[in-house]
Amino acid sequence: MLKKAKYTLTAVLMVSALMLSACGNGTNEVQHEVSKELKSSVKQTSATENLQDIIAPHKELNQEPVPVEFERDGKDVFVTMTAQITDIEIDKNYNYKAWTFNGEAPGPLVVVNEGDTIHFTLENKDPAIPHSMDFHAVHTAPDKNFADVAPNEDGTFSYKASNPGVFMYHCGTAPVLQHIANGMHGVIIVKPNDGYPTDNEVDKEYVVIQNEWYKYNDLEDMTNDVPSQVVFSTKALHEGQPNTNGTVSAVKDEPLLANAGDKVRIYINNVGPNEVSSFHVVGTMFDDVYIDGNPANHYKGMQTVMLPASGGAVVEFTVKEEGEYPFVTHQFNHATKGAVGLIKVTKGE
Numbered sequence: 001m002l003k004k005a006k007y008t009l010t011a012v013l014m015v016s017a018l019m020l021s022a023c024g025n026g027t028n029e030v031q032h033e034v035s036k037e038l039k040s041s042v043k044q045t046s047a048t049e050n051l052q053d054i055i056a057p058h059k060e061l062n063q064e065p066v067p068v069e070f071e072r073d074g075k076d077v078f079v080t081m082t083a084q085i086t087d088i089e090i091d092k093n094y095n096y097k098a099w100t101f102n103g104e105a106p107g108p109l110v111v112v113n114e115g116d117t118i119h120f121t122l123e124n125k126d127p128a129i130p131h132s133m134d135f136h137a138v139h140t141a142p143d144k145n146f147a148d149v150a151p152n153e154d155g156t157f158s159y160k161a162s163n164p165g166v167f168m169y170h171c172g173t174a175p176v177l178q179h180i181a182n183g184m185h186g187v188i189i190v191k192p193n194d195g196y197p198t199d200n201e202v203d204k205e206y207v208v209i210q211n212e213w214y215k216y217n218d219l220e221d222m223t224n225d226v227p228s229q230v231v232f233s234t235k236a237l238h239e240g241q242p243n244t245n246g247t248v249s250a251v252k253d254e255p256l257l258a259n260a261g262d263k264v265r266i267y268i269n270n271v272g273p274n275e276v277s278s279f280h281v282v283g284t285m286f287d288d289v290y291i292d293g294n295p296a297n298h299y300k301g302m303q304t305v306m307l308p309a310s311g312g313a314v315v316e317f318t319v320k321e322e323g324e325y326p327f328v329t330h331q332f333n334h335a336t337k338g339a340v341g342l343i344k345v346t347k348g349e
């Protein structure tokens with residue numbers, strides 16, 4: 001029996017330092033320098049340092065998360081979400097006054113079926129700024145159906161989800177980068193009518209989202225600089241699963257669970273706003289991948305799946321033995337800034 005592998009974030013950092021140093025002269029000194037460099041590159045932006053950037057109407061605001069409303073009537077689904085300002089602790093003792101959907105960042109998971117008509121209502125509880133909703137899962141005229149909803153008003157829009165996939169949604173109000181980077185993003189899964197060809201093989205399934213954070217509400221930093229944090233979150237697809245915000249330790253504190261021998265499916269999306277994700281699970285490879293979550297885009301035997309900003313995939317892999325399997329973006333500068341999650345594999349019953 002192999003000794004149980006313990007991959008901690010420290011180990012990942014060491015690996016990343018070693019990998020980078022291999023491109024230099026490979027001495028211990030260089031490794032140390034690279035490691036130091038990596039650590040110092042992780043910007044520790046404090047809330048206090050950024051208080052001046054919080055616009056006046058948001059200063060005293062920390063709106064309680066509001067549950068998403070979802071009702072189905074045949075092929076018509078009625079989804080109501082809020083735009084609201086809610087503090088999210090994205091790093092230890094660092095509250096980010098996020099612009100959110102329903103007080104979560106990424107926002108709540110939305111799951112519909114291929115062919116459903118979505119009747120979407122946005123309640124804008126932000127007293128200061130208009131917000132909107134752009135679902136990547138639909139065909140519609142954006143100027144009509146992704147329109148701004150004014151502060152303290154509601155807007156209702158209808159469109160059909162005609163293609164299956166793992167899609168991003170986001171606020172599309174200008175400046176879009178500021179709205180997305182401040183937290184207004186999430187995932188909508190459109191389930192294929194005929195399922196995936198590997199449905200019967202899957203034992204556990206989860207949703208994972210990658211996003212990055214910048215200096216608070218600083219459009220210049222969002223436009224020109226590198227992210228302060230790059231993070232994973234998981235959203236509950238089934239009852240009892242964790243539902244977290246995108247924070248540096250979210251999917252390490254609450255790992256995804258599986259049993260030895262399980263085939264695990266992850267619905268993954270990289271909501272950005274700017275960076276690409278090179279999604280990889282340490283200690284296994286992807287037996288089956290459906291790019292953007294469409295069953296027609298079926299790939300086999302992939303080590304890493306590249307997700308452009310807004311891109312998604314369904315990835316499936318087998319965890320053959322007990323242990324802790326980290327997943328990362330293999331862009332290790334981003335893994336170092338938080339983008340590491342864990343899958344805890346136990347013997348099971």
Ligand SMILES: [Cu+2]
Pocket residue numbers: 083099130131132171172173179184
């Ligand atoms: Cu917005």
